[in-house]
Amino acid sequence: MHARTLITLAALWLGACLPEPQNVDFGACEEPPPGEVPATTPTYHRDVRPLLERECVNCHQDGGIGPLSLDGYAEAAMWSEVSLAAVERGDMPPWPPSSCCRELRHTRRLDPDDVEVLRSWIDAGTPIGDEADAPAPPAAPGLSRVDLEVMMPAPYTPTASLGPSDDLRCFLIDWPLDQVTYVTGIDVVPGQRELLHHAVIYSIPDAQAANYQALADADPKPGWSCPGGAPQSADAYVGGWVPGARAQDYPEGLGREVLPGSKLLLSAHYELSAGAAPDQSVLRFKLEDEVTTKVEGLAVFDPLWVTTRDMMIPAGEADVRHSYSYDPSAWFKLGQPIQVHDVALHMHEWGTKATLGIIRSTGEVECLLHIEHWDFDWQGEYFLEQPVELRLGDKLYVDCHFDNSAGNQPDGQQPRDLWWGDDMEMCIGSLLISS
Ligand code: HEC
Missing domain, CATH: 2.60.120.230 (Jelly Rolls)
Structure with a gap:
């Protein structure tokens, strides 16, 4: 038999043994079992407020990216039924990854028991309860420590460049440190909370920064339009941020190296349905001089x-x-x-x-x-x-x-x-x- 035929046959045979990754259905997972109905009637202060503060209020407060406020009894009661419906449909809190793929950190998902708390509270007529029963408020989300803050070089007012209400814009920001440093956490403080929908941060080594600077210089407004959202070299990736994320400390021991002389590239996605306004967002970093990984x-x-x-x-x-x-x-x-x-x-x-x-x-x-x-x-x-x-x-x-x-x-x-x-x-x- 001809050698090439043999190779083809072997490849066919091997191919037949391999499951086609395209045909593995990772979306089909089992529904979680239903939650337990709480033994005592939930009240706003004791049960519902801590739940909303943990899972929803980050985004659903005045000036937040959510379209309604859930911050306070009157608001929570007024929106209780639509909230329960959004949770039952799986729309809220927003969390796209499939639960049957891998365990992820900082997962945003209500337990079935939490859903029962909301449901029983609504069935009982949304009782407010006694403020003295409220548990201690949760620790504020964000970095455990901020070692460096940098800002977009100038305010930028987004205009729709991608469809009727989206704008993807990139900015270069100087990295001010003059020794090798490891990023161990990222947070973004949006200049306009209603506008900034997500942000990705890259570190661009000195030698490549001029290419990006040329793009910025060619555009009369701050930054430049980057509809792809990202430079093609993924090895530049430092981290991403989405509004409402709970904490952005990297897992213990992990760090991303940033060399002196680098520039940061901020790739920002603006969503304009609430109207445009000048944004000058701030990037916060937790840093270490050395990391184990x-x-x-x-x-x-x-x-x-x-x-x-x-x-x-x-x-x-x-x-x-x-x-x-x-x-x-x-x-x-x-x-x-x-x-x-x-x-x-x-x-x-x-x-x-x-x-x-x-x-x-x-x-x-x-x-x-x-x-x-x-x-x-x-x-x-x-x-x-x-x-x-x-x-x-x-x-x-x-x-x-x-x-x-x-x-x-x-x-x-x-x-x-x-x-x-x-x-x-x-x-x-x-x-x-x-x-
Ligand atoms: C990460 C930010 C974020 C978190 C956390 C979040 N929401 Fe939302 N929510 C939004 C945004 C943004 C919208 C507007 C629609 C959209 O973009 O999906 C929205 C829409 C809604 C709506 C109106 C639209 C609908 O689906 O009926 C309700 C009600 C709602 N959220 C309830 C909740 C509740 C309850 C929680 C917590 C269990 C929650 N959300 C957590 C961002 C968030």
């Missing part, structure tokens, strides 16, 4: 998607899928395993669902992050509860679905062919790893 960014996508029109999403098609698997062995120092600490997926507004996973050398497929209902407005990065080990021979894969039919045009235009090359769409998995 240095994390680096790693991206999973097909390089051809960027350089050609290979990632074509034809006009009018309702379910277009692109996937790619990648052998990360270049990251293995002397064949030693690497650890995955943090995962994220990124698509634009035509994305509908996506998975980042591992194909083990044995052929087994494991989920790292699955988003069943992609929502461009709720992107996040997610620290894994437990790091996951990648061994020599394992592959990473990313799988994205897009809907380019007439009914799913975020900008209300007619469907047209889309691809990555010009930053119209993207499909990228990113990870923070250590070796």
Whole structure:
């Protein structure tokens, strides 16, 4: 038999043994069991207020990004039924990752018992109770310590550049420290809480900063328009921020190196439905001089998607899928395993669902992050509860679905062919790893 035929046959045979990652359904998970009905009638001060303060009030307060306030008895009672309905539908709190994929840190999800507390409180006529019964308020969210604060160089007033109410804008900010430093936590204080919908922070080494500076210089307003949202080199990734996140300290011992002379690149997503106003957001960092585990960014996508029109999403098609698997062995120092600490997926507004996973050398497929209902407005990065080990021979894969039919045009235009090359769409998995 011809050698090539043998290889083809072997590949076919091997292929038949491997589960197709595309066909593993990570979205189908079991419903959690129903919660326990509380033994005593819940009251606002004792039961409901702590729950709302823990899970909702971060976003739902005056000037917050949520459309209504849940901060105070009158507000909580007035919105109680719509709140319960939003929670039961799984819409609130917003948390896109599938619960059957991996345990993630800082998960925003109500326990079934919490849902029963809300329901019983409404059934009992939303009693206010006695303020003296209220438990101590929770610790304020945010960093445990702030070592450095930097600000956008100038106020910027967003204007819709992507569809009717979104603007994606990038800014360069000087990194003021003159020794190697490790970022161990990030927080963002929006200049305009109602406008800033999410932010991603990159560190750009001195040698590349001029390319970005040229983009900023060519634009008369502060920063420059960056509809893709991100520079293509994911190894520059420092961290992301979404409003309402509980705490942004990295897990103990982990840090992201930033070199002296670097610039920070802030990629900001503004959502303009509440009206535009000048924003000058502040970035806060927790820092260390040394860390036990240095994390680096790693991206999973097909390089051809960027350089050609290979990632074509034809006009009018309702379910277009692109996937790619990648052998990360270049990251293995002397064949030693690497650890995955943090995962994220990124698509634009035509994305509908996506998975980042591992194909083990044995052929087994494991989920790292699955988003069943992609929502461009709720992107996040997610620290894994437990790091996951990648061994020599394992592959990473990313799988994205897009809907380019007439009914799913975020900008209300007619469907047209889309691809990555010009930053119209993207499909990228990113990870923070250590070796
Ligand atoms: C991370 C921010 C955030 C958190 C946390 C959050 N919300 Fe929301 N909420 C929003 C935003 C933004 C909207 C507007 C719709 C959208 O963008 O999804 C919204 C919409 C709503 C609405 C009106 C729309 C609807 O779905 O009926 C209700 C009611 C609501 N939230 C209740 C809650 C409750 C109850 C909690 C806590 C259990 C909560 N939210 C937690 C941001 C948040």
